[in-house]
Amino acid sequence: MAETRVRVVGIGMGPQHVTPEASEALRSCDYALAAEKSVDDPLLAVRRQVCGEHGLELVTVPDPERDRAAPAAGYEAAVHDWHVARVTAYARVLASRGGTAAFLVWGDPSLYDSTVRVVEALAERLRLDYDVVPGISAPQLLAARHRIVLHPVGRPVHLTTARRLHEAVAAGETDIVVMLGGAPELTAVGDWSIWWGANLGTRSEELVAGRVCDVVAEVEAARERARASAGWVMDVYLLRRESAG
Known part of the structure; x- marks a missing residue:
């Protein structure tokens, strides 16, 4: 061999x-x-x-x-x-x-x-x-594209999958980066803020930011545009509870 x-x-x-x-x-x-x-x-x-x-x-x-x-x-x-x-x-x-x-x-x-x-x-x-x-990760690209820091001063950020988002919310996490999602499951965080991106760094890139309750439809539409343009979609997003500051 x-x-x-x-x-x-x-x-x-x-x-x-x-x-x-x-x-x-x-x-x-x-x-x-x-x-x-x-x-x-x-x-x-x-x-x-x-x-x-x-x-x-x-x-x-x-x-x-x-x-x-x-x-x-x-x-x-x-x-x-x-x-x-x-x-x-x-x-x-x-x-x-x-x-x-x-x-x-x-x-x-x-x-x-x-x-x-x-x-x-x-x-x-x-x-x-x-x-x-090592390579450039999706959370790095998300933060760069939205010109944000993934956590408030002196606080942690929690990374998880869409499958386990509800667990993170129930556990009291206030800054959550979500990966490996299908269409975002956002019903439990309507009053949170979201910074969302799909196909980051590519020609089919899409970005949406705002209060979840205001931009859910915009995220869904942007996600479909990314899929139609590239034939695939990879999305990642940061959720932050408004009271987290």
Whole structure:
């Protein structure tokens, strides 16, 4: 079995966000490895563009099916099974090709992305070394686009997913960055303020800010414009309770 190295590289939202450190890491690789969700996957096309700018071959594997019908209580188990299937698919390619492979990660690998976990599992099966190169994250882009700080002076900010937003509100969090959302679930925070963005840093970028109760329809319309323009939508938003100051 050929000896292998893996580099997990954050690429922000595409070529415009690839840092000099990430660019250097990509140029040190022999190929990049990615899951292909469909023949016309627009996000795969962005990865292909990044690879083209760095002289990398993009090797794809069919993405295993994930049980998206699993109830909330079975969510983590469904994701675990999906990751195991991905590990198996990637391991076949890595064992065959060896060399240095790149995994291109949206945003930064530290936030709501499981590539590092997948590579850790690969390291248990194969003889490989790996490192992680940071990227520009969605919360960073959100703050920059809206020209805000994500938390008031001396206070924390809570990062969570749309699935767990209601838990954060019930726990008394007052500054909440929400990622991995579908259409925002905002019924419980109508009197809060929101700074919302979709497809940040791309030509299909959309921004909305204001009181939640005033801009819900505007957010929905902007989200659909982003999807229509790009063929996909990734959104992130900050919620702040008005009394938080």
